[in-house]
Amino acid sequence: MKTDFKHTTTLRVRYGETDQMGYSYYGNYAQYFEVGRVEALRGLGMSYKSLEDRGIMLPVAHFEINYKAPALYDDALEITTNVSELKGPRLIFHYEIHVNEKLISTGSTTLVFVAKETMRPIAPPDDFIKLLEKHAK
Amino acid sequence: MKTDFKHTTTLRVRYGETDQMGYSYYGNYAQYFEVGRVEALRGLGMSYKSLEDRGIMLPVAHFEINYKAPALYDDALEITTNVSELKGPRLIFHYEIHVNEKLISTGSTTLVFVAKETMRPIAPPDDFIKLLEKHAK
Amino acid sequence: MKTDFKHTTTLRVRYGETDQMGYSYYGNYAQYFEVGRVEALRGLGMSYKSLEDRGIMLPVAHFEINYKAPALYDDALEITTNVSELKGPRLIFHYEIHVNEKLISTGSTTLVFVAKETMRPIAPPDDFIKLLEKHAK
Amino acid sequence: MKTDFKHTTTLRVRYGETDQMGYSYYGNYAQYFEVGRVEALRGLGMSYKSLEDRGIMLPVAHFEINYKAPALYDDALEITTNVSELKGPRLIFHYEIHVNEKLISTGSTTLVFVAKETMRPIAPPDDFIKLLEKHAK
Numbered sequence: 009m010k011t012d013f014k015h016t017t018t019l020r021v022r023y024g025e026t027d028q029m030g031y032s033y034y035g036n037y038a039q040y041f042e043v044g045r046v047e048a049l050r051g052l053g054m055s056y057k058s059l060e061d062r063g064i065m066l067p068v069a070h071f072e073i074n075y076k077a078p079a080l081y082d083d084a085l086e087i088t089t090n091v092s093e094l095k096g097p098r099l100i101f102h103y104e105i106h107v108n109e110k111l112i113s114t115g116s117t118t119l120v121f122v123a124k125e126t127m128r129p130i131a132p133p134d135d136f137i138k139l140l141e142k143h144a145k
Numbered sequence: 146m147k148t149d150f151k152h153t154t155t156l157r158v159r160y161g162e163t164d165q166m167g168y169s170y171y172g173n174y175a176q177y178f179e180v181g182r183v184e185a186l187r188g189l190g191m192s193y194k195s196l197e198d199r200g201i202m203l204p205v206a207h208f209e210i211n212y213k214a215p216a217l218y219d220d221a222l223e224i225t226t227n228v229s230e231l232k233g234p235r236l237i238f239h240y241e242i243h244v245n246e247k248l249i250s251t252g253s254t255t256l257v258f259v260a261k262e263t264m265r266p267i268a269p270p271d272d273f274i275k276l277l278e279k280h281a282k
Numbered sequence: 283m284k285t286d287f288k289h290t291t292t293l294r295v296r297y298g299e300t301d302q303m304g305y306s307y308y309g310n311y312a313q314y315f316e317v318g319r320v321e322a323l324r325g326l327g328m329s330y331k332s333l334e335d336r337g338i339m340l341p342v343a344h345f346e347i348n349y350k351a352p353a354l355y356d357d358a359l360e361i362t363t364n365v366s367e368l369k370g371p372r373l374i375f376h377y378e379i380h381v382n383e384k385l386i387s388t389g390s391t392t393l394v395f396v397a398k399e400t401m402r403p404i405a406p407p408d409d410f411i412k413l414l415e416k417h418a419k
Numbered sequence: 420m421k422t423d424f425k426h427t428t429t430l431r432v433r434y435g436e437t438d439q440m441g442y443s444y445y446g447n448y449a450q451y452f453e454v455g456r457v458e459a460l461r462g463l464g465m466s467y468k469s470l471e472d473r474g475i476m477l478p479v480a481h482f483e484i485n486y487k488a489p490a491l492y493d494d495a496l497e498i499t500t501n502v503s504e505l506k507g508p509r510l511i512f513h514y515e516i517h518v519n520e521k522l523i524s525t526g527s528t529t530l531v532f533v534a535k536e537t538m539r540p541i542a543p544p545d546d547f548i549k550l551l552e553k554h555a556k
Contacts, residue, residue, distance in 0.1 A: 024170045024313045028163040034479040035161050035449030039298045057356045068445040072483045082331045161450045171342040175309030176435045194493045205308040209346045219468045298444045302437040
């Protein structure tokens, strides 16, 4: 199932995230995307915390990012997250980060629904599928 | 019980640890001290991992540090950790970091032995006390 | 000069900030305090970024923290920062972090005004002193 | 120019790098790969620090990673870095991380040679090209 659900959240670059190039270090974007998708799930109606409380986890299987322009200290990052596809136990997100309306990076992550107890892939919970179906395209 | 057990470990400052001042960010030292005390415990004969495997955890209750001079990218940090005192469930460490024989920071942490299940303070395990006693002063 | 200027900012604990104890790692609080003081300075009328743009930096000389209770994933941290004292080139901040009105940690940092070019201590800029004087006690 | 130059470096997973799943957080691998490529460049005969000292920087333009199995606290990561291709101003690295001989992740990064002053792409320095040519395939 593909969806067009999108959610935008804003985050400021912290001082400790800059490196001596004066850029936000390339490793921070994994956290930026994580904040983006957690807020997107919350916007969809499902908190990631409540999933974990029910014994479901979503480890990342694949992460990919293009850096087009740097993010600088104190920049306000507009992170737009598209919950783009559910494919068996796999949930795919696409991301865009803008600063002052300029696109500075694009990326995607693939997460897998797993049971906390066994760490084996499982089917996504029904209530989550229902939430997604509202936005199916 | 006070001890004079000291252990030194070396660590290079990573690029991602620098900030736009060109210094290793002040928040990284918590990790540097953590590496120092984990290696000190290993040097004493007790891996922190084996403690956790036995259901014992050591959260930090107090952390304090003086920054005398900056650490720069690729600097080799000589972290000297003194397992300085055991006081009931509390374990106190003191640290010194040198770069090229120059003292760049000093600090201390207080950790507390807690049971994983209850997260309540407990007496340190006997085998750990025995290891420490060899170095009592 | 001592001041009673206080400012509160809210921050959510990110997933990547938790450790395997399920706590926000003790090293993250340096960043939490940094966000607190940056927003406090902004609230006072002086952005830290504008200071750096004028060739002034504020490295941390001392950092100290008490951890009273853990912060957990997705907790909303209420960080209250008191710009407590200006003493020559030194600027002292005190912090309290609350979660759901429970005090979970207290701490302080001492920063030093330095010139970017020389990295030597300097007198704080006049406009900053004037902003602080409004809140002198 | 493609090369078969490979270099392996070992790193232990730090406690602060774990998350509440008990895994090393997916965002840490950017730092693991950075350590891998910095040590690979050093092994090749060129320290990254010396490049920056000469006014040359290597920001990351693309980063991609597959997580096959988690890295756990205190695991010794064997990071193998292949300086795989130089293509105009672009330098491509491939990485494999093993724990106890098991492959746990693969990835790649594309970096770009830029002048510090202008932040515009430049040709790689001649001495670097000469070092690479020794390993051309």
